[in-house]
Structures are given as structure tokens and as C-alpha cells.
Amino acid sequence: MRQYICSGCGANYDVADQRFRCDCGEVLELTTDWIFEKNKIDAGNHTIWRYRQFLPIESDDAIVSMGEGWTPLVRFSYRDLNLQLKTEYLSPTGSFKDRGASVLISLLKEIGISKFVEDSSGNAGAATAAYAARAGLRCEIFTPDYASGGKLEQIRAYGAILHRIRGTRQETARAVIKAARTEYYASHNWNPFFRQGLKTIAYEIAEQLNWQTPDAVITPLGYGGLFLSMYRG
Numbered sequence: 517m518r519q520y521i522c523s524g525c526g527a528n529y530d531v532a533d534q535r536f537r538c539d540c541g542e543v544l545e546l547t548t549d550w551i552f553e554k555n556k557i558d559a560g561n562h563t564i565w566r567y568r569q570f571l572p573i574e575s576d577d578a579i580v581s582m583g584e585g586w587t588p589l590v591r592f593s594y595r596d597l598n599l600q601l602k603t604e605y606l607s608p609t610g611s612f613k614d615r616g617a618s619v620l621i622s623l624l625k626e627i628g629i630s631k632f633v634e635d636s637s638g639n640a641g642a643a644t645a646a647y648a649a650r651a652g653l654r655c656e657i658f659t660p661d662y663a664s665g666g667k668l669e670q671i672r673a674y675g676a677i678l679h680r681i682r683g684t685r686q687e688t689a690r691a692v693i694k695a696a697r698t699e700y701y702a703s704h705n706w707n708p709f710f711r712q713g714l715k716t717i718a719y720e721i722a723e724q725l726n727w728q729t730p731d732a733v734i735t736p737l738g739y740g741g742l743f744l745s746m747y748r749g
């Protein structure tokens with residue numbers, strides 16, 4: 517059974533519980549993790565859901581997918597390095613955040629959430645807004661007022677209510693945490709279901725390199741969600 521476990525004090529909570537963190541304030545993780553087995557890949561599915569057996573969604577009917585994942589690796593030489601670039605901009609809303617949004621919004625559908633709040637400086641807000649629209653859920657996205665105009669238009673175009681918050685990114689986070697007292701907070705930074713979607717990048721890279729491990733993986737680092745998720749994968 518899927519449960520949240522607190523990374524600080526070890527407390528357990530049901531995944532249908534509408535909390536984004538432990539009572540002690542620490543981050544929640546999932547109690548179960550799945551052992552990756554090559555022969556359980558659904559090779560005919562060219563989205564992150566080819567790894568369905570290792571993703572924490574129980575009901576097939578809950579899956580919200582728009583073709584995210586399975587992005588090409590492109591060879592690129594830089595100085596003496598042979599690099600391969602993962603072309604995540606080919607995702608439905610233009611970033612790797614679609615992988616996390618697909619799994620997180622599928623969870624919301626599964627546990628019967630119809631409305632949520634989220635905060636983002638751009639890409640995660642666009643991804644969750646798009647997947648919410650696809651699933652027929654309502655959402656409100658909190659962004660810092662300095663966020664990119666194009667991203668804000670994208671979030672609005674998906675039908676989300678946008679709250680532009682003055683000040684730093686931290687002030688936006690404070691505003692959404694206040695809103696989370698009464699609304700489900702589908703946070704791409706706090707919720708482990710989002711990270712479960714991101715971990716598929718590691719699976720894909722390994723599979724696309726014919727199970728040869730690369731010497732190094734370079735990722736951007738914001739809150740560290742992508743880095744942590746790829747480590748897990």
C-alpha cells in the first residue's frame with residue numbers, strides 16, 4: 517500500500533491525506549519504491565508510462581498523459597567531451613516538468629481532488645496547469661511577479677487562475693503555503709509523486725544508451741528535485 521513517510525520523524529500518512537508536509541514540518545517521501553526490471557518495460561508505449569510498473573499510480577483510469585517523455589538523446593561535442601543532450605523541450609508544455617505533472621495530476625484524479633494550488637516561477641506552473649486542464653481539474657498558480665511573461669501567458673492559456681506575488685520567490689512560497697490551509701497544495705517541490713515522474717529521465721537515459729552507464733550526468737539545479745529524482749532513478 518502506498519503511504520507517505522516523513523523524512524524527518526518517520527510518521528506515516530495515507531497518500532489520500534490532503535497534506536503537503538509532515539506535522540513536524542519535514543518533507544514526505546513514499547514508503548514503497550519499485551525495483552526496476554527491464555522485462556517489465558512496456559516497450560510499445562513511447563511516454564513515461566512505458567515504466568508504468570515502477571510508477572505509483574494504481575488505477576489505469578486515473579492516468580493523465582499527453583505524450584510526455586521518451587525524448588531523443590542528441591550527440592554533441594564540446595571541447596574533448598562527447599556529450600548527449602536530452603531534448604526535454606520536446607515535452608508537451610516545453611519542459612521536463614511534464615513528467616512530474618503527469619504522475620502528480622494522475623494521483624489527484626485517483627484520490628478525488630478537483631481543485632488545487634501550486635507555486636512556480638514558470639515551467640512547473642505551466643506543466644501542472646496543462647495537466648489539470650487535461651484532467652478537468654481547477655487550479656490556481658502562484659508566481660513571483662518577475663516571472664517570464666511568456667510562461668505566465670502559457671499558464672493563463674491553460675485556464676488556471678494566476679496570482680502574481682510581489683517580492684522574492686520565497687514570498688511566493690509563503691503565499692501558497694497560506695492558501696494551502698484550505699486548498700490541496702500540489703507542490704512540485706514537496707510532493708514525492710512529482711519526483712516519481714522525474715525519475716523516468718534516468719530510466720530513459722539508461723535504456724537509450726543500451727544500459728551503458730554514462731560517465732557523468734549534468735543537470736540544472738533549482739530546488740534540487742530533478743537531481744534527486746535522477747539519483748533515485
Ligand SMILES: [Zn+2]
Pocket residue numbers: 522523524525526527538539540541542
Ligand atoms: Zn515528521
